[in-house]
Amino acid sequence: MSERENILGRIREALVVSAPLPGSHGDTTAHATAEPPASHAREWLPSVGASVTEQFELFAKNAADLKADFQVLASRDELKTVLAKLRDAEKWQRIASHDGELSNFACKSLGLPVTLTDRGYEVQEMEKCDAAITECDALIAQTGGVAVTSRSAGGRALSVLPPHHVVIARREQLVADLPSAFALLQQKYAPDFPSMISFITGPSRTGDIERILVLGAHGPKKLTVLCV
Amino acid sequence: MSSASKFKSLATEKSGDLRHRQVIRTALRGYEIVRDKRKAAFQSWESARQAAAETKWEAVNHLDKHLESLVAKLESRGTKVHWASTAAQAREIIAQILRDKKARSIIKSKAMTSEEIHLNHALEKEGFTVVESDLGEFIVQLRHEPPYHIVFPSMHLTRGEIKDLFQKELGDAPSDSPEDLTMVARRVMRQKYITADVGFTGANFAIAETGMISITENEGNARLTAALPKTMVTLIGIEKVLPRFADLALFLPMLATAGAGQPMTCYNTMYCGPRQPGECDGPEEWHVVLLDNRRTELLADAEQRDALHCIRCGACLNVCPIFRNVGGHTYGTTYSGPVGAVITPHLRGLQEWKHLSNASSLCGACTEACPVKIDLHHHLLQNRRNASAAQPAFFEKLAYQIFGIVANEPRFWSLAKKIGWLTQPLHSAIKGSVLDPARSWTKTRDLPPMPRETFKDWWRNRK
Amino acid sequence: MTVTLFIPCFIDALYPRAGISMVEILERLGHRVVCPEAIACCGQPPFNSGYHAEARTIATPVLEKLADAEAVVIGSGSCGAMVKKFYPELFKDTRHAALAQQVAARTWEFSDFLVSKLGVTDLGAKFPHKVTFHDGCHGLRELGIQKQPRALLANVSGLELVEMAEVSCCGFGGTFAAKFPMISTAMGEVKCATAAETGAEYIVSSDSSCLMHIQGLLTRQGKPTKTISLAEVLNSQ
Secondary structure, X not given: OOHHHHHHHHHHHHOOOOOOOOOOOOOOOOOOOOOOHHHHHHHHOOOOOOOHHXXXXXXXXXXXXXXXXXEEOOOHHHHHHHHHHHHHXXXXXXXXXXXXXXXXXXXXXXXXXXXXXXXXXXXXXXXXXOEEEEOOOEEEOOOOEEEEEOOOOOOOOOOOOOOEEEEEEOHHHEEOOHHHHHHHHHHHHOOOOOOEEEEEOOOOEEOOOOOOOEEOOOOOOEEEEEEO | OOHHHHHHHHHHHHHOOHHHHHHHHHHHHHHHHHHHHHHHHOOOHHHHHHHHHHHHHHHHHOHHHHHHHHHHHHXXXXXEEEEEOOHHHHHHHHHHHHHHOOOOEEEEXXXXXXXXXXXXXXXXXXXXXXEEOOHHHHHHHHOOOOOOOOOOOOOOOOHHXXXXXXXXXXXXXXXXXXXXXXXXXXXXXXXXXXXXOEEEEOOOEEEOOOOEEEEEEOOOHHHHHOOOOOEEEEEEEHHHEEOOHHHHHHHHHHHHHHHHOOOOOOEEEEEOOOOOOOOOOOOOEEEEEEEOOOHHHHHHOOOOHHHHHOOOOOHHHHHOHHHHHHOHHHHOOOOOHHHHHHHHHHHHOHHHHHHHHHOOOOOOHHHHHOOOOOOHHHHHHHHHHHHHHHOOOHHHHHXXXXXXXXXXXXXXXXXXXXXXXXHHHHHHHHOOOXXXXXXXXXXXXOOOOOOOOXXXXXXXXXX | OEEEEEOOHHHHHOOHHHHHHHHHHHHHOOOEEEOOOOOOOOOHHHHHOOOHHHXXXXXXXXXHHHOOOOEEEEOOHHHHHXXXXXXXXXXXXXXXXXXXXXXXXXXXXXXXXXXXXXXXXXXXXXXXXXXXXXXXXXXXXXXXXXXXXXXXXXXXXXXXXXXXOOOOOOOOOOOHXXXXXXXXXXXXXXXXXXXXXXXXXXXXXOOHHHHHHHHHHHHHOOOOOEEEEHHHHHOOO
């Protein structure tokens, strides 16, 4: 018998006796409801506001709390200007990115040498890049976070290895809350999910030393979200 | 020395260590403030807890079905899944993967299950180099000590101690500022990520519906561990299952809130396979090792099965007055605090570890704090009941039998009180000394004076 | 009504004034009070250590003596929790199972009885001191007693209530205090320090067992803070 069969066998035997449902005061006959218990999560998680305007404001507030830089831009021209300002202020010399409508536009406008990941890349080369420019799947108002996948954001390392991560997003990509974000990802990709989905909520951080917040523990020290 | 005597001796030492008490209080005070703020931000934290509890009930009480779905989906995307009944089997599976890959260096992100099976020691004995990438784990690895807390491995250390450690072990410690020290670790880790042959991770959740492993972290070290090395190995306890992808929308913010007082941790990442066709990076091979290690025994105890609902947030540790006074190392086992006191007797032996369940005032703060509503403090009582039934302590049992006769027989009870009152002056003479039968009390506390007239005397005299 | 007052063993032997205060308060409210002679202990010590048979030996006569009570009032949060929450578990699958449920349903801790059952919060008491209130864990978490003592203290003339900065276990925990004395002491020291920060003259509690532990530490350390039971405060004129 394989260990698989051993373990599954022990599980089945153990589950012959029912355990009471939480909050049922020992009642083992209470049946779980048909609807998933977490389906009303939106009603209990922090509130997000009804309008898109309120949700943008909430995203902005959350991003600020996370020490992520967030800007809503009126046009592609403004995006160009902001990127150029960033390049000059941060003294970028080389960037990394992936193929995508927005990311291509951004890279072109920056006019810097680019390491593109799509057809494979040398890690040591990405290590020399000052920033990564990626697209994303969603911005989440409730948390100030960004959802990326290995398919939408140039692989697994791009959004975490270089010291500055810049996300270029479309306005329509803002969703209200986490349940919406998960629903969006499921609808967009199931059953053939990208091998990595990541919710990025702020620049990398640690509190392991005396619980003092330090940014840039291993992942990017800076996160910039530009919404156009 | 038995585990129980070791515990008692360490507990006594640490309880009297005022410096340690203050360091932990300060560390946890910061956490408490943000935790309460984040809980208050929920529209209904209590409804969220109930839903989380019911979701884990569903997951654990249909564990076989969920594991089968998880594994089928993982395997369909090219993941190699292994099943380990014991710690030894898990170690051997992992070691064999490393041998097959001719790996030399392993970069690890935080995994309490790897502590549980003593993986590092076994791999290092065989000649593999294992580097902990999580800052807190990296620090305790340099100190050759286990993690102090399941979420905050180095919370017992001050910046000065870490500076000295880095100076001694790395020759690199520009100052004692947390920023500088963190950057030292970042520098040390960079090349290790890039050159490691194998990346090893733990996991927070396993999603049955979509065949995914979910990892929660702040630093980004797990993301790098899962991105760069050619081979990735993930170890996960079988109980970590959640039924649906959408369940994460509830569990991720709850884990962050209860565990760290954050709305979400920085990186919450779901993996469903190794590098897929068309993807530009990621491990060519991904091995997921499912660990039982006596979890199925706890599963079989229907009364305490909900202890397997634990999401390892550490909230119970943070509120536990025992943990706060004796510290994580005193427990002498991987899982400390209230959840550790509940499950360790099941995972490592009831009689040898019952003292962890005994060392509690049953205040119930843990049960109140648990985001998935595990009945922690009542499980401690149940462990005590099971331990005493299987192996009663002769004198203790006798003492209760005598007390039973005395307490509810008015003449004996009156007599006992009289004797107590009469011997009071004698007791003052031996108070606190080795002759004092009440020494465990009187060593640090005074006993109240016994009044001449007891309540029952007063009540009787009224009539 | 006729109130059956169950005075726990340590109040009987060590803090009779707390019990006397409860009797006087209830009688002043117009109720008839009976205190069964023959019972002294709820059985919690053996129960807490896992010795259920021995606990039942002690608890069975208690249950039987309380069987016909109209209302049972217990002078302690921890003993109250024992009867109300743990007796049904202790007597599960025994011939006393139903009785345990019935008695539990008719049992209240003292402050809870006054406020929740009798709807009384003003006892005309006077206690012109600065006090802080210690919530005994069993009363707080097993019986949900938190608002009730504060509602009563709010109506005590001259009393100033200052809350402690944190809610934490005093460290008594019954047999825990004797089995793990150093952890118990450390927890008590934290409690005493937290109480001292309020500047209160008195630490008040519904649980005299907690007070025994706290006072034991205060006295040993020569600290001026005093402890007093809630019942005595409510009975002060």
